[in-house]
Amino acid sequence: MLSIKDKTRILNILNNGEIKVEGQFAWGSNFTLLCHVAYKDESIPAVYKPARGERPLWDFPEESLGKRETAAYLVSEAGGWYMVPPTVYRTNAPEGEGSLQYFIPHDPEITYFKLSAAEKLSLKPVALFDAVINNTDRKGGHILRDKDMNYWLIDHGVSFHQKPKLRTVVWDFAGMPIPGDLLDQLSALKEKFEPGSEFIKNILDHISAEELQAMQQRVVSLLEEGTFPVPGEEVSPYPWPPV
Numbered sequence: 001m002l003s004i005k006d007k008t009r010i011l012n013i014l015n016n017g018e019i020k021v022e023g024q025f026a027w028g029s030n031f032t033l034l035c036h037v038a039y040k041d042e043s044i045p046a047v048y049k050p051a052r053g054e055r056p057l058w059d060f061p062e063e064s065l066g067k068r069e070t071a072a073y074l075v076s077e078a079g080g081w082y083m084v085p086p087t088v089y090r091t092n093a094p095e096g097e098g099s100l101q102y103f104i105p106h107d108p109e110i111t112y113f114k115l116s117a118a119e120k121l122s123l124k125p126v127a128l129f130d131a132v133i134n135n136t137d138r139k140g141g142h143i144l145r146d147k148d149m150n151y152w153l154i155d156h157g158v159s160f161h162q163k164p165k166l167r168t169v170v171w172d173f174a175g176m177p178i179p180g181d182l183l184d185q186l187s188a189l190k191e192k193f194e195p196g197s198e199f200i201k202n203i204l205d206h207i208s209a210e211e212l213q214a215m216q217q218r219v220v221s222l223l224e225e226g227t228f229p230v231p232g233e234e235v236s237p238y239p240w241p242p243v
Contacts, residue, residue, distance in 0.1 A: 001082055001150055002082075002086070007086055009042075010044060010086045010102050011086050011088060012039065013037050013038075013039040013042060013043075013044050014037055014044075014046060014086060014087075014088045014090075014100050014101075014102065015088050015090070016039050017037035017038050017039030017043075017044075018037065018038050018039070019035050019036075019037050019046075019048060019090070019093050019094055019100070020035055020036050020037075020038065021033050021034075021035045021048065021094055021095075022034050022035055022036060025047075030049060030053055030054045030055055030065065030157070031049065031050055031052075031053020031054070031095075032047060032048075032049050032053075033047070033048040033049070033050070033095070034046075034047060034048075034103070035047075035048045035100075037100065044102060044103075045102075045103035045105075046100050046101060046102055046103050047100070047101045047103050047154075048090075048093060048094075048095070048098060048099070048100050049065070049066050049069065049098045049099045049100075049101075049157070050066070050093065050095035050096050050097070050098035051063035051064075051065070051066050051096060051097050051098045052095065052096050052098075053095065053098070054066070054157070057158065059161065059165075060158060060161065065099075065157030065158065066089060066097070066098040066099035066157065067089055067099070067205070067206035067207065068156060068157050068158070068159050068160055068206065068207065069087055069089075069099040069101065069155075069156050069157050070087050070088060070089040070099055070206050071133075071156075071159075071160060071203050071206040071207050072084050072087070072133055072153075072156035072159055072160075073085070073086065073087035073101075074199065074202055074203050074206070075129070075132060075133055075189070075203070075215075076129065076153070078189055078192050078199045079129070079132065079185050079186070079188065079189040080185045080188060080189075081125055081129050081153075081185070083125065083126070083129065083151060083152055083153045084152070084153050084154070084156070085101050085102040085103070085104050085152055085154065086101070086102040087099055087100065087101040087102070088100050089205075089206065099157075101154070104144055104146055104152045104154075105146060105147070106144040106145060106146050106147075106152070107145065108141075110144075110145050111140040111141045111143065111243065112139075112140035112141075112143045112169050112170065113140045113169075113242075113243065120170075120172055121172075122151070123143070123151070123170055123172065124173055124178075124179060124182060124228075125182060125185075126138075126143060126151065126153060126170055127168070127170045127171075127172070127173050127228055128178060128182050128185075128186070128222070128228065129153065130166065130168050130170065131166060131218065131222060131228070131229045132186075132189070132215060132218055132219060132222070133156065133159040133160055133215065134159055134160055134161055134164065134165055134166055134214070134215070134218065135156060135158075135159045135166060135167070135168060136158045136159065136161065136165040136166065136167045136239070137155065137157075137158045137159075137167060137239045138167065138168035138169060138170060138239060139155070139169065139239050139241070139242060139243055140169050140242055140243050141243050142154050142155045143170075160207045160211045160214075160215060161211070161214075162210055162211055162214040164232055164234065164235070165235055166229060166232065166237070167235065167236060167237060167238060167239045168237070168238070168239065169238065169239065169242050171231060171237065173228040174228055174229065174230045174231060175227055175228060175230050176227060176228050177226055177227055177228075178222065178226055178227060178228060183223065183226065186219055186222055186223050187223065189219055190216075190219050190220065190223065193212075193216045193219070200212070
C-alpha cells in the first residue's frame with residue numbers, strides 16, 4: 001500500500017501538476033483518458049475523467065460522476081480502507097473540470113472472476129466499502145491487484161445515491177457477520193460525521209447533504225445489524241455487464 005508520505009506527494013502532483021493526455025481508454029461508457037501529470041521534476045500516470053464527457057444518467061445529477069469518484073477516495077481514507085487510489089477533482093484541466101486519479105500499474109487479466117475462493121475471502125473490506133458508499137457498479141474488472149498483491153478499487157462515479165442501489169459482483173459474504181476489525185473501521189468512520197469535521201467539509205464539496213445523511217444512516221445500520229448486506233429486491237443486485 002502507499003505510505004502517507006507517498007500519498008501526500010501524489011496528491012500534491014495531482015492537484016498542481018500539468019496534465020498531458022496520452023490516450024483514451026476504449027472501454028467504459030464515459031470519456032476516460034490516460035495521462036501523465038508533471039510537477040517540478042516528477043511525472044506520474046493518472047486517469048482523467050472530464051465531467052463534460054459523462055453520459056447522462058436518469059438517476060444521477062449531470063456532470064457529478066467525477067466528484068463522486070473523489071468522494072469515494074475521501075471515504076476510503078476516512079474509514080481506513082485505503083483501497084481507492086489517490087483522487088482529486090481538478091477545475092483546471094485540458095478537457096475541462098473532472099476527476100484525476102493516480103493510475104495503479106496492474107495486470108488487467110486479473111479480475112474478481114479470476115480469483116480463487118481463498119483469495120476472495122480477502123475481499124470483505126471491499127464488500128463493506130461498497131455497502132457504505134452504495135456502489136451501483138462494482139464490476140469484476142473494477143477490482144485491481146498490483147504486483148505486491150494489494151487490491152485497489154476504481155470506478156465509483158455512480159455511488160452515494162440516497163436510495164438503496166447496491167449492485168456488485170461481490171455477494172460472497174451476504175448475511176454473514178461483519179468481522180470485528182471492520183466494525184471498528186465503521187465506528188471510526190461514524191465519528192467523523194460530526195458536524196464541522198474536516199471530513200464533512202471536504203466531502204460536501206462532492207456530494208449533497210442529503211447523500212451524506214443517507215451514507216451516515218447506512219453506516220449506523222451496518223453497525224446495528226452487524227452483518228453484510230443481502231441482495232435487495234427493488235433493483236437488480238448485479239451490475240451489467242458484470243466484468
